[in-house]
Amino acid sequence: MRPADSSIESASIGSGAAPAAFGRPRWNPWLIAAGVVALAVAAPIVALVATASAGSEELWSHLIASVLPTAVRDTLVLLAGVGVLTALIGTGTAWLVAAHDFPGRRVVDWALLLPLAVPTYIIAYAYLDVLHPVGPLQTALRAMLGIDSPRDFRLPDIRSMTGCILVLGFVLYPYVYLTTRAMFLMQSANLIDAARTLGAGRARVFLRVALPLARPAVAIGVSLALLETLNDIGAAEFLGVRTLTVSVYTTWITRSDLPGAAQIALAMLIVVLCVVLVERWARRQRRFANDAQHPRPLARQRLRGGRGLLALAACAVPVFVGFVVPTWYLLDQTIARVRFAGVSAAIPREVLNTVTLSAVATVLAVVCALVVVYAARVGRGQAPRLLVRTASLGYAVPGTVLAIGLLPVITGIEAFVDSAASRLLGASTGLFLLGSGAAVVYAYVARFLTISAGSLEAGFSRVSPSIDAAARTLGAGAVRTLIRVHVPMLKPAIATGALLVFVDCMKELPATLLLRPLGFETLATHLYGEAVRGTYEEAAIAALLIVAVGLVPVLILTRVGARGPAEAGMTISARAAVPEQGAAAAPPDQTA
């Protein structure tokens, strides 16, 4: 299906909302279903507010006097550092890959995405080992220089702000790469070609034309990387950087002050929402920049000889640092460990648990996203779109904090069902959510719904409302239209969203740890159990498997991306919790 007018029409409507006049009942079941989903996501946050309001005396005076000045400064420095680094790497490599041709370009084109499969906490462990004075790198260096003792010569310690920024930057840059590459490929071809024709040099084209045009995509990618940075506690804490998130933990764990911890977490949520607002602002800008009527693929410039090799090297470095080195390290550790102690018999079971939980959560996240986003499409007014935003809130809260908020919600549901079942059926249902793993699935869906929802929104925005109109005129109801018309057209968007949700579920640790059933281990909890007692080497197998299983969706994603780079880019961009349809972003021939 190629409705030639889709970009123009949806651009004029601006949000991809279908004209709502076709046989829509006044009482909208979609809206109710979407309301239920949004409520489920918002419930833990409401519970947190309740916890926070229990009060915590003189917490804030202590925080303001002793903690906040440095914690805020460190958090800002970390965010700024990671932001600059991911922007540089992501934009630079995206520009090389999108606008140039050089030896190995096809390989680095997808290889640059690989660090997505590596959880940040794993890469931090790996680099501490690799770069330690008694690790392989420095040992080799000393051997080369003829120095015996690390006391006479050693490199700066990685456990520092600089080390943390470098590690996080090299593993989070793919977000920027993905969004920016899509933008370079789809958006600015006309203008760049024009600039080239007019005689602008390479640097000038990049700095004066391509970069300004891609700025919103860079902002989206960077804001995603920053959300990951804020919510990731493992890597930063391990490397000795104490962000505000760590203060939440200290208050809660060391001082047993849960209300206080909830207060800090909510204060942070406000900060995160500000980041999200900046991102929305950036996307607003993008719409403004998207007026090219007939975008064409960018003509790649050939880089020959030394320049080509230089370009290849520039693209290969992030892949090596963000993926090859940590994976090589894990492989090496795994081999050594298997020789030394064999493979734990529990591993296959843990793989199965991990994949099962993630798969169920992924399916649910996609279905819930379909409900919410479709409700916004067929619904009228601001209410449905507000529900989409609410349903996307979970991603903005650190995993453990969300899990703590979920606990009273889950046990509340359990108590309600249990007492109802006891009264009506005379049977107790007990802790059927916590005991079955359903609680973990709930946490995953609440946390990652924004990814699938954003992906679907981006997809829906490319489907011209005239198609809805045609289907409805021909007598199909809303459900039939969704299933027979939209879902087939949205397959790439659904696939991309689902794959990203799946990868994130697999990597998720804190909620899994707290909400899983008795005697139930996943790869991530196994890894954590070993890492926490300092036996990283025993965790190597689990870590390698997380990367390996995570690689599958990432590789599929690169293929989805190859079919429609803009699709992949927009999908990822939609992770930033507040989906705002860039309606005109897609060229007409991307619809099907």
Next chain:
Amino acid sequence: MPRMSRKRPGVLVAAALFAAALSAQAQEVNLYTTREPGLIQPLLDAFTAETGIKVNSIFVRDGLAERVMAEGTRSPADVLMTVDFGNLIDLVEKGLTQPVESAVLNEAVPEHLRGKDGQWYALSMRARVVYAAKDLPIDSFTYEQLDDPEWRNRLCLRSGQHPYNTAMIAAHIVYHGEEATLEWLEGMKQNLGRAATGGDRDVARDIMGGICDIGVGNSYYVGLMRSGRGGPEQVKWGEAIKVILPTFENGGTHVNISGAAVARYSPNRDEAVRLLEYLVSDDAQKLYAEANFEYPVKRGAEIDPIIAALGDLEVDPTPLVDIARQRDAASRLVDRVRFDR
């Protein structure tokens, strides 16, 4: 709350058999633990082998109390186990435990290592010791010396907010008060050779790597490293250090405990008590020493040779409950001197 006498084993065995006949489910016990699974699994396996009672365990790090509290009366938790007395006493104070009256437990566990009314019991001990570079000419050390300017930029330890460290700092508060402890912490911070982070084993590796000359870590890591159980690499770390059992100036060596309590709404209370009793039995205490390199709590139980070689442990006499009371203050002081930054 039902209390159970442990004085008439015959009656109990009969009761246990009866309970077993009533329901096959009764031969289970559910363990919630902050203890790393790898460390206790051998003990649990041995318990199952001996008693036929299956142990279902879940390792929860942060939020054990919150989970048990949220589960309320429906909680399947029978035994709650932690690796820090602060967390254990926390569980008691939150009303998540129940008293246990057991002659076996009371006899095995010295009085200062268990709670009033049997609300909690220590199962094993670990000393907070000093790791020093092999060639350093020191043989004794006090905790008070950790802030000595001699060690400027030469000290390594994990986060000041880690329970092992807040407990040690809290003990210092008990001895010297908050003001002196603040100064002590400031001196220690000056001495740090790297960010206060990572684990205790990193301290040994960092001493080997020349980043530091002294550090603070738990005693059992020395056993894990030197025995080669952590892999051949860690043997080198363990050999790169010498271990000193430090003391407080007028006291002994600071210890922390791993311990356990019976959950308030434990559905398998008898099995829970049996598990606790098993864990202080000679066999289990030996396993604690052999498998985990911990100090047994039971008087006269054998210590692993690697740990015994560290020297005679003279446990600091300060009651753990007194130390636990200063934990919050210790944590705030750590924040105040920006120890971790």
